[in-house]
Amino acid sequence: MDVEAAKQIGVALAIGIGAIGPGIGIGLIGGRAVEALGRNPEAESSIRTTMILAIAFAEAVAIYALVIALILKFT
Amino acid sequence: MLHISIKAEPIFSIGEFHVTNSLFTAAIVLVLTLLLSIFYVTQINKKNKNKLFYLVHFAVSSVYKLIESVLGDKTPMFFPILGTFFFFILFQNWFGLIPGVGSILIKTMEHGEEVFVPLLRGNNADLNTTIMLGLFAFVLIQYNGFKYLGLDYLKKFLNFKNPIGFFSGILELVGEFSKIISFAFRLFGNIFAGEVLLAVIAFLVPVLATFPFLLLEVFVGMIQALVFSMLTAVFISTAIAKHH
DSSP: OOHHHHHHHHHHHHHHHHTHHHHHHHHHHHHHHHHHHHHOGGGHHHHHHHHHHHHHHHHHHHHHHHHHHHHHHHO | OOOOOSSOOEEEEETTEEEEHHHHHHHHHHHHHHHHHHHHHHHTTOSSOOHHHHHHHHHHHHHHHHHHHHHGGGHHHHHHHHHHHHHHHHHHHHHTTSTTTTTOEEEEEETTEEEEEESOOOGGGSHHHHHHHHHHHHHHHHHHHHHHHGGGGGGGTOOOSSHHHHHHHHHHHHHHHHHHHHHHHHHHHHHHHHHHHHHHHHHHOOSSTHHHHHHHHHHHHHHHHHHHHHHHHHHHHHHSSOOO
16 A cells, blocks of 8 residues: 555545544434424523524534544645 | 635735735724724714614624623623624624635746646734634633632632642633634634635536535634634633623
8 A cells, every 4th residue: 555545545544534533423413402492492692592502513523533634645 | 626724825925014905904894893893983873764673783783692691791891802803703704705805816926837726815814813812802801800809710720729729720720721722623613624625626527516515614714703702701701701
């Protein structure tokens, strides 16, 4: 296996594995937010704000993996 | 193959100082923002206000309310800087989505060769900017920690009462510095990934297919501006809170 092929596999593995955790996390956050909304529909706006902040946190992890993948790919 | 550069390219230089395309874009956006702010201030005392005034006013007061939900009665003290973070990042992100940014090329010399580089580049798609913003937020958090708590602020990091406290203090210290990295890479990653996504989609399907992604990027740009300013607000409010 030459260096270029190893690099391409590295890129795919970096983003592929890196997206699993945040995917699970965002799913859990969204599900719990809907549960909370079902219990307490009046608190919609505050639930939405908190949910978006939490999703941004979870998504940031995927973005780190993506940055690594992009650096590997384009340098 | 499509051309994607992870770093900003210099487009011209003033003496030894190389002006990169993202710096040039940042200057344009700053001038436009300044004009908008001057417009807002001149309209504020007029009897018949322009419609644009109400739009700006709505945006500013919404951000104020959001930050107030975190900082409470300290909001008037911190709103100027946090609001600046919000609008700086928001306008830089949105300016990067305007057609022409990244697609207008100019000819420059690099290592003695002629290369074509984009004239404009979204400012937050340059890691230098986001690291600067992260450092700025970090200094702001630490400065206010010391300002409100004095030397008591250090107690969070240096705790000699018991070994567990000592160890968690070291973890807190590392956590403070990792804020710079996470601030910088979150913003850079989101915006740069957005640009790469748009470029790839436009490369695959040239017509119309980019439109939903463009809308997504408008949303992401706003969310990232919101996340950056809200997180700074949250960190400030934990830094200045008295702990027992």
